[in-house]
Amino acid sequence: MEPLVIDVKGMHYTPLNKIIREAVASGIKEIVLNNVLGQRFIGNGVRGDAKITINGVPGGDLGMFMSGPECEIFGNAEHAPGNTMDYGSLIIHGSAGDAVAHSMRGGKVFVKGNIGYRGGIHMKEYEGKRPILVVGGTSHAFLGEYMAGGLILVLGIGQEPTIQDRGIGSGIHGGEIVIRGDVNEKLLGVGAKKVEFNEDDLARLTPVIKDFCERFDIDSSQFLDTNYSRIIPASSRPFAGKYTWE
Amino acid sequence: MSLGSVPLKYKISIDRDQCMKCMRCVDNCSYGVYRIEDDKILIDSRKCTACHRCISMCPRDAINLQEKPVDYRSHPLWTAEAREDVINQARTGKIILAGMGNARDYPIIFDRLVLDACQVTNPSIDPLREPMELRTYIGKKPAKLEFTKNNGDVELKTKLAPNLKLDTPIMIGHMSYGAISLNAQLSLAKAVAKTGTFMGTGEGGMHESIYPYQNHTIVQIASGRFGVDINYLERGAAIEIKVGQGAKPGIGGHLPGEKVCSDVSCTRMIPLGSDAISPAPHHDIYSIEDLAQLVRSLKEATNWEKPVFVKIAAVHNVAAIAAGIARSDADAVVVDGFKGGTGAAPKVFRDNVGIPIEAAIAAVDEKLNEQGIRNKVSLIASGGIRNSADITKSIALGADAVYIGTASLIALGCRVCGNCYRGLCPWGIATQKQELVDRIDPEIGSENVANLINAWTLEISELMGAAGLNSIESLRGNRERLRGYMLDQGLLDVLKIESVGA
Ligand code: SF4
Ligand code: SF4
Numbered sequence: 001m002e003p004l005v006i007d008v009k010g011m012h013y014t015p016l017n018k019i020i021r022e023a024v025a026s027g028i029k030e031i032v033l034n035n036v037l038g039q040r041f042i043g044n045g046v047r048g049d050a051k052i053t054i055n056g057v058p059g060g061d062l063g064m065f066m067s068g069p070e071c072e073i074f075g076n077a078e079h080a081p082g083n084t085m086d087y088g089s090l091i092i093h094g095s096a097g098d099a100v101a102h103s104m105r106g107g108k109v110f111v112k113g114n115i116g117y118r119g120g121i122h123m124k125e126y127e128g129k130r131p132i133l134v135v136g137g138t139s140h141a142f143l144g145e146y147m148a149g150g151l152i153l154v155l156g157i158g159q160e161p162t163i164q165d166r167g168i169g170s171g172i173h174g175g176e177i178v179i180r181g182d183v184n185e186k187l188l189g190v191g192a193k194k195v196e197f198n199e200d201d202l203a204r205l206t207p208v209i210k211d212f213c214e215r216f217d218i219d220s221s222q223f224l225d226t227n228y229s230r231i232i233p234a235s236s237r238p239f240a241g242k243y244t245w246e
Numbered sequence: 247m248s249l250g251s252v253p254l255k256y257k258i259s260i261d262r263d264q265c266m267k268c269m270r271c272v273d274n275c276s277y278g279v280y281r282i283e284d285d286k287i288l289i290d291s292r293k294c295t296a297c298h299r300c301i302s303m304c305p306r307d308a309i310n311l312q313e314k315p316v317d318y319r320s321h322p323l324w325t326a327e328a329r330e331d332v333i334n335q336a337r338t339g340k341i342i343l344a345g346m347g348n349a350r351d352y353p354i355i356f357d358r359l360v361l362d363a364c365q366v367t368n369p370s371i372d373p374l375r376e377p378m379e380l381r382t383y384i385g386k387k388p389a390k391l392e393f394t395k396n397n398g399d400v401e402l403k404t405k406l407a408p409n410l411k412l413d414t415p416i417m418i419g420h421m422s423y424g425a426i427s428l429n430a431q432l433s434l435a436k437a438v439a440k441t442g443t444f445m446g447t448g449e450g451g452m453h454e455s456i457y458p459y460q461n462h463t464i465v466q467i468a469s470g471r472f473g474v475d476i477n478y479l480e481r482g483a484a485i486e487i488k489v490g491q492g493a494k495p496g497i498g499g500h501l502p503g504e505k506v507c508s509d510v511s512c513t514r515m516i517p518l519g520s521d522a523i524s525p526a527p528h529h530d531i532y533s534i535e536d537l538a539q540l541v542r543s544l545k546e547a548t549n550w551e552k553p554v555f556v557k558i559a560a561v562h563n564v565a566a567i568a569a570g571i572a573r574s575d576a577d578a579v580v581v582d583g584f585k586g587g588t589g590a591a592p593k594v595f596r597d598n599v600g601i602p603i604e605a606a607i608a609a610v611d612e613k614l615n616e617q618g619i620r621n622k623v624s625l626i627a628s629g630g631i632r633n634s635a636d637i638t639k640s641i642a643l644g645a646d647a648v649y650i651g652t653a654s655l656i657a658l659g660c661r662v663c664g665n666c667y668r669g670l671c672p673w674g675i676a677t678q679k680q681e682l683v684d685r686i687d688p689e690i691g692s693e694n695v696a697n698l699i700n701a702w703t704l705e706i707s708e709l710m711g712a713a714g715l716n717s718i719e720s721l722r723g724n725r726e727r728l729r730g731y732m733l734d735q736g737l738l739d740v741l742k743i744e745s746v747g748a
Contacts (some may be wrong), residue, residue, distance in 0.1 A: 011740060013546065014546065016549070016551075021283070022354045040542070040543070040546075041542070041546045043546075044543060044546045044547045045479070045546070045547030045548065047476065060539055061530075061543045064543050064547065065474075065475065065476045065479065065543075065547045066476075067344070067475065067476055068644050077499065079530070079539075080530045083543075084471050084475070085531060089347050098530075099529055099530045102471075102529060102530050103471035105469070105471075105475070105515060118529050121510070121529045122470055122471060122529065124471075124515065124516055125517070126511070126512070126515040126516055126517065127512075129515075133395065136495055143531070146470070146523055146525060148470075148516060148517075148520065148523075149516070149517065171522065171523065171525070173520060173521055174516075174517060174520055219675055229256065236503065236517075236519070236520045237502075237503045237520070237521050238523075239500060239502075239521060239523065240502065240503065240521070241340070242340060242341055243340055243342070243343040243592075244334055244335070244338040244340035244341070244342055244343065245327045245334075245342070245343060245667075245668070246342055246343060246344040246345075246593055246664065246665075
């Protein structure tokens with residue numbers, strides 16, 4: 001089937017999303033959007049297994065509530081790509097803004113470059129659904145804040161140290177944050193603790209690392225060792241001891 | 247144990263001459279007040295919460311409950327409660343958790359407002375023989391209507407925004423599955439379907455058994471996004487973004503892990519037994535522009551077919567916030583006053599933070615009118631609404647409709663004991679223990695709640711008729727029908743009403 005190619009220059013997001021939704025519902029498997037410039041909510045709530053190629057810079061909440069499609073973005077992404085995303089993938093060839101993968105509950109978000117503040121906040125998992133956020137570069141403060149499940153992996157390509165911002169895993173009560181190299185304990189938020197990253201962890205994460213590297217044509221062998229810090233919740237009930245009865 | 251124990255809050259006694267030892271009190275008390283030893287019923291009054299379950303189940307009226315049987319030396323500043331809170335915190339070093347609404351003795355403004363009635367010059371209306379219009383539409387209204395003429399036919403040109411159609415201005419506010427039991431939620435869902443109105447799901451997702459009533463639900467999304475996916479959004483008749491809550495303005499929600507049983511965990515889509523934490527801020531909302539983005543994102547995901555509400559707690563600058571919300575493309579603003587209930591809140595918040603709903607409604611309505619944007623948004627009031635008079639007064643102050651919460655639970659048996667956060671509710675409401683949940687029959691429960699809504703709707707019609715009004719539209723924001731009794735001038739100015747006699 002021929003891909004559906006749309007020049008979205010100057011187009012408002014509502015008609016654009018309508019076209020995408022109808023196209024996916026009608027069985028079109030490939031959509032190419034050219035000249036994307038700030039259109040928000042692309043792929044919002046779309047269900048299906050289509051591939052959406054985005055050439056340009058999409059606006060906020062890319063793929064919010066999305067369930068199924070894969071979006072590949074040849075450019076940067078704005079605020080909160082993958083917000084409350086259910087399933088599917090966002091492959092971002094540039095950097096992304098704040099609150100990337102906010103409350104994401106399934107699928108994967110790969111960002112080749114850097115992300116802003118509060119990346120992976122509230123990510124959660126349930127039964128078979130385990131969301132994955134991989135960042136090639138670095139992240140700003142509050143990475144994985146209130147995280148309740150899933151995996152955040154930060155590779156720190158071209159960064160030394162990988163992360164310099166604080167509040168990593170504040171309020172984390174599920175899931176894991178894996179960061180290349182050693183992480184200064186001072187950067188950890190309340191409720192987060194650093195544990196050793198061992199061979200088993202590497203075996204578990206190897207497919208994710210390879211998947212990410214293949215997507216962006218990066219040599220994965222440089223990341224296949226145990227030089228990572230693993231950050232997990234100190235407790236699954238961080239506030240259990242905070243209250244007494246009236 | 248240097249502090250020893252504090253006196254009993256309640257003292258239970260059994261009239262042994264009356265008692266027939268049926269043991270219903272033993273079976274009914276989930277707090278463990280009663281036990282049997284050598285064929286004798288023993289009582290541990292210290293465990294009593296005054297939930298009244300035993301009293302209401304005793305076939306012989308043999309149980310007696312006395313509040314604060316032992317008192318401290320009286321002192322106007324150091325009340326028993328003040329002293330006991332200090333002792334509790336000196337012992338534990340923790341935040342005191344409390345349930346239900348504000349338990350302080352603040353004056354109730356509703357009780358200082360009186361409604362007006364018609365006499366000779368402008369006759370009252372008899373609802374028995376005149377039709378009374380209580381139908382309420384929640385959502386944006388156009389500033390003006392435009393028509394096109396087509397061969398003598400007139401067609402509406404203005405595109406109307408989606409509205410919720412209510413047969414009564416009474417809705418049931420958001421109480422999540424998790425905070426309350428499934429049978430309690432099911433009773434409320436059946437009741438709103440029967441009475442042509444809506445209920446909120448709370449921030450906990452939607453359980454399958456509510457699906458048949460989904461056209462009568464407003465689905466809520468809070469900062470933690472529990473149970474939120476595209477299916478959930480599509481199920482609701484409307485979507486509500488919860489920013490704040492009257493019982494605890496400025497802080498988020500927290501369902502303790504012990505209430506996250508398997509069914510709750512699958513509805514919320516989180517692991518069994520983990521805490522469900524939704525902090526106060528939505529981390530993708532840091533401004534009105536961000537809020538507008540979330541509102542639009544929800545609309546975009548659901549094809550612009552559903553109204554989106556934004557719920558905030560009543561606080562001092564509530565009117566300005568509501569005006570921002572009206573401009574964010576939201577269809578309704580829900581304002582929750584400081585007497586609003588909750589399953590669990592830090593006591594210091596419940597009892598001290600926020601403002602009364604009466605002042606908030608008036609301030610919001612006034613500001614939206616002043617700015618010429620009142621039509622852009624409906625105003626829903628909640629937080630401590632106890633009867634049809636409170637509802638009528640709320641509407642006269644400017645609300646389009648109200649949410650009731652605690653009142654609907656009282657209709658299911660709740661006796662406002664305030665121990666909801668312990669998960670042991672003997673009435674089967676604020677609990678997930680199956681043996682307690684089974685105490686509610688959703689059929690009977692829904693009858694009771696529907697009766698309450700119907701009774702209040704009748705009373706509102708009567709009050710409107712007495713005021714010479716036959717449509718709820720004419721009551722809305724009609725402060726001429728209200729007077730303040732023993733209210734100071736400052737408050738009369740905020741409420742924009744006259745004093746009695748004027
Ligand atoms: S319920 Fe009443 S009659 Fe029955 S055992 Fe208890 S006190 Fe006695
Ligand atoms: S819901 Fe249950 S626990 Fe809560 S106040 Fe009512 S009776 Fe008490």
